[in-house]
Amino acid sequence: MNLHFNRSLAKNYTSKAQIIRVLSEAWVKENGYCPNCSAQPLTEFVNGKPVADFYCAHCREQYELKSKKAKLSNIVNDGAYKTMIERINSEDNPSFFFLTYSKECTVNNFLIIPKQFFKPDIIIKRKPLSATARRAGWVGCNIDLRQVPESGKVFLVKDQQVISRENVTQQFQKTLFLREQSTASRGWTLDIWQCIDRLDTHFSLKQVYAFADELKLKHPENNYIPDKIRQQLQILRDKGIIEFVSRGHYRKLY
Numbered sequence: 493m494n495l496h497f498n499r500s501l502a503k504n505y506t507s508k509a510q511i512i513r514v515l516s517e518a519w520v521k522e523n524g525y526c527p528n529c530s531a532q533p534l535t536e537f538v539n540g541k542p543v544a545d546f547y548c549a550h551c552r553e554q555y556e557l558k559s560k561k562a563k564l565s566n567i568v569n570d571g572a573y574k575t576m577i578e579r580i581n582s583e584d585n586p587s588f589f590f591l592t593y594s595k596e597c598t599v600n601n602f603l604i605i606p607k608q609f610f611k612p613d614i615i616i617k618r619k620p621l622s623a624t625a626r627r628a629g630w631v632g633c634n635i636d637l638r639q640v641p642e643s644g645k646v647f648l649v650k651d652q653q654v655i656s657r658e659n660v661t662q663q664f665q666k667t668l669f670l671r672e673q674s675t676a677s678r679g680w681t682l683d684i685w686q687c688i689d690r691l692d693t694h695f696s697l698k699q700v701y702a703f704a705d706e707l708k709l710k711h712p713e714n715n716y717i718p719d720k721i722r723q724q725l726q727i728l729r730d731k732g733i734i735e736f737v738s739r740g741h742y743r744k745l746y
């Protein structure tokens with residue numbers, strides 16, 4: 493994998509946004525591969541497809557690319573809020589590639605967030621554009637990556653280090669079980685998973701119960717939070733994400 497953009501492709505463009513789009517898409521086409529089945533190359537959708545930028549001709553996974561200069565931050569700007577929420581709730585939403593690059597046009601980070609990790613609370617509504625703006629009243633959104641469990645951030649390149657393809661596909665496939673869940677049930681699994689991310693490798697049921705108030709804020713309609721916690725720990729255990737050590741004690745397997 494060559495981590496440098498091919499800058500000669502930019503010579504016919506003047507707009508910065510356009511240049512980056514051209515360079516980063518060309519880079520993905522040349523160096524990217526499908527994190528689900530490892531097929532290469534990815535195929536670019538012809539212009540006009542609103543949902544995704546790339547797809548895998550082998551397994552049909554769809555990918556959208558977001559590129560950003562400098563560091564990987566927790567908040568990523570995205571397009572219209574309403575469109576984004578509709579997409580998250582639809583069946584054919586794409587997974588998201590995030591790419592960050594240095595001022596020398598070298599790829600710093602390239603990661604995928606599989607679509608099963610997207611739920612409405614990671615999409616934050618921005619303030620409507622002011623009355624004097626060209627698109628007055630338009631509401632954009634931000635993607636809050638802090639709401640995504642660590643296992644939902646699959647790095648293909650991390651801090652300019654290329655991660656082995658085998659590790660990438662393994663990590664990607666390990667969480668595909670989330671796609672089989674209903675939206676509500678997946679929301680719970682992801683919320684509990686995100687709590688566990690904040691605990692040490694060995695943790696107790698009691699420590700997870702300590703997140704009950706926080707979980708209640710996210711799920712005000714639920715009056716059985718401890719039951720829900722135990723149920724979700726069971727699911728994560730059955731899927732090989734955590735293991736049961738002894739009564740009330742667990743260990744992370746990731």
Ligand SMILES: [Zn+2]
Pocket residue numbers: 526527528529530531548549550551552553
């Ligand atoms: Zn594939």
